[in-house]
Amino acid sequence: MKERDLVPQLRIRGGFRHGDVILFEGLDLVLEAGQWTCLLGPSGVGKSTLLRLVAGLNTGGEFDGSIESTNSRPLREQVAYMAQSDLLLPWLNVRANVMLGSTLRGEVRMLERADQLIDEVGLGMHAQKRPHELSGGMRQRAALARTLMEDKPLLLLDEPFSALDARTRSEMQELAFEVLMDRTVMLVTHDPSEAARIAHRVYLLTETGLHQPGFTGRPPIRAVDDPEALDIQSRLFSALRS
Numbered sequence: 503m504k505e506r507d508l509v510p511q512l513r514i515r516g517g518f519r520h521g522d523v524i525l526f527e528g529l530d531l532v533l534e535a536g537q538w539t540c541l542l543g544p545s546g547v548g549k550s551t552l553l554r555l556v557a558g559l560n561t562g563g564e565f566d567g568s569i570e571s572t573n574s575r576p577l578r579e580q581v582a583y584m585a586q587s588d589l590l591l592p593w594l595n596v597r598a599n600v601m602l603g604s605t606l607r608g609e610v611r612m613l614e615r616a617d618q619l620i621d622e623v624g625l626g627m628h629a630q631k632r633p634h635e636l637s638g639g640m641r642q643r644a645a646l647a648r649t650l651m652e653d654k655p656l657l658l659l660d661e662p663f664s665a666l667d668a669r670t671r672s673e674m675q676e677l678a679f680e681v682l683m684d685r686t687v688m689l690v691t692h693d694p695s696e697a698a699r700i701a702h703r704v705y706l707l708t709e710t711g712l713h714q715p716g717f718t719g720r721p722p723i724r725a726v727d728d729p730e731a732l733d734i735q736s737r738l739f740s741a742l743r744s
Contacts, residue, residue: 508573509655509686510580511535516567518551525551525563529712531705533656535572538679538687538722540701542694542738547707549690550586553658556688557583571656582652586660588645590633596620597629600648612651619647622677624670638665646674650681657687663696672726675700679723694738698731699724706741715741 511534517527525548533539541549554561556569558578571577582603590599598605600616620629623643633641642665649657662678663671679700691697697704700722706713715737724731 508575508580509535509684510571510573510575512556512572512656512686512688513570514552514556514567515570516565518548518555518561518563518565518567520563526707526711529567531712533686533688534703535686536684537702538682538689538700540689540691540697540704541707542691542697542704542742543707544709544742545692547709549707550660552707553583553660553688553690556656557581557658559583577656580654580656581658582649582654582656583658584645584649584660584662586664588633588641590641590644590648592633595630595632596625596636596644596647599633599644600651602648603652616647616651619650619681620644622681623647623674639667639670642666643670643674646678650678655685657682657685659687659689661691662689664691664693671696676723694742695726695731695735697738698734699726699728704734704738706738708742713741 511532514529514531516529518525541552543549551561555565569577591602597616597620600620601611604612617629620626623646625640625643628636628640636644646662663674666674675696689701702722704715706715720730
């Protein structure tokens, strides 16, 4: 894709409030170009809000700051966003949901690409089914295929694997990492083991602000039983509990 030559670094600075309630302030977060940045932390501190800000979606609050990209293209043209809920359209089957973005934009129908992704997320036998015929995990996998179908240089993923069983979660992590190689990815998760496995950089967003635990090592994706991943996971758990 042409966008791949324009993979951006992103910098988010500022504060956010809901009325008189400050969600975060003094934030300075850099998403390095072509890497997975993982945002970890407790509920209610603004992780999903950050994703919605970058995606240009309504947040119900006030952001005082800036979001800067290292290329000149409009940010919204570069972003694909996957929310916590699958947001599948109930009257469309899996294939039509996966191709929804290109259909709405009036682009050439890429049936072969859509079917490839549907097969890769394990839904090849279910492409003609509608969302009510799928389990929660299958719906999540369909939503992941739709996000990957967008083929954008900047991906915003809000707990994309949370509804999956352990084996499928591991497989989908590996698939997403492979398909999104060299893209700029921001992943929100509550799972330190997921962050330890898949992220180039991990930030903790807590009530006291944004923190970056210091760890270095081999680049992801790391095996689930990799001693380095287990060490990172342990340190992330400790940082969350401190």
